[in-house]
Amino acid sequence: MSGHINNICKSANFALRKIGQVRKYLDRASAKKLIHAFVSSRLDCCNSLLCGLPDYEIAKLQLVQNTAARMITLTKKRHSITPVLKELHWLPVCKRITFKISLITYKALHGLAPDYIRELISEYIPSRSLRSGDQFLLTLPKSSTAYGRRSFAAIAPSLWNKLPLFVRLAPSVSIFKSRLKAHLFSSGIN
Structure with missing residues (x-):
């Protein structure tokens, strides 16, 4: 499943980079819709197959979700992600x-x-x-x-x-x- 997870991360990070290029022109609601369409959908597609995998594999997907959450809220990387996920009402990848x-x-x-x-x-x-x-x-x-x-x-x-x-x-x-x-x-x- 490592190859599958790496492909998900690769395509999601590509979408995040493209959204990041236009993020300054978008309001929060539009950014959230784009991220749901191009990133969250990739994280959720067939994710039940990932149950029971080692934590380090799930952590790769969690990093993608954290980046997406930071992009929506324009939160700096040095700030904690937990309050951002709660604000967006997003469950972590394992949950x-x-x-x-x-x-x-x-x-x-x-x-x-x-x-x-x-x-x-x-x-x-x-x-x-x-x-x-x-x-x-x-x-x-x-x-x-x-x-x-x-x-x-x-x-x-x-x-x-x-x-x-x-x-x-x-x-x-x-x-x-x-x-x-x-x-x-x-x-x-x-």
């Missing part, structure tokens, strides 16, 4: 990945995703009456390889089961998204 996988899982559980995704996960049904029976948990499959632990079938239940119950029980996709984003923000910028 964007968690967000995407959790959203796909929610849609699969509620019949809004294709059947082949739904077949990868199964609800946890205890063999006897337990308190965990009404927690809306998923069964964790056993995997002995690193690739197996990074697969959707393994990572989705793991992330889903870590979510608070009020997030998992959201009645609609829009409510789930807002609760999930609030939860990820409250768990700290990382």
Whole structure:
């Protein structure tokens, strides 16, 4: 995946350089739209495949996001990026990945995703009456390889089961998204 990440960074940095050349002529809203169109879309495309990668690989994408945030807000490089990301209400890249996988899982559980995704996960049904029976948990499959632990079938239940119950029980996709984003923000910028 290193080559894939390097290609994303290369194309996103190229777009940032081009936007940077005209940034002084743009207002903040226009700069934000351009960056969403040419940079954020690249960071979010297929980002669920990046779950479980080493931190140094994700850090490359985080640097691109930090540069994009600084360009929108015209923040100097020596200033902390955390307040800038909070101001823009952007999740860090690692949490964007968690967000995407959790959203796909929610849609699969509620019949809004294709059947082949739904077949990868199964609800946890205890063999006897337990308190965990009404927690809306998923069964964790056993995997002995690193690739197996990074697969959707393994990572989705793991992330889903870590979510608070009020997030998992959201009645609609829009409510789930807002609760999930609030939860990820409250768990700290990382």
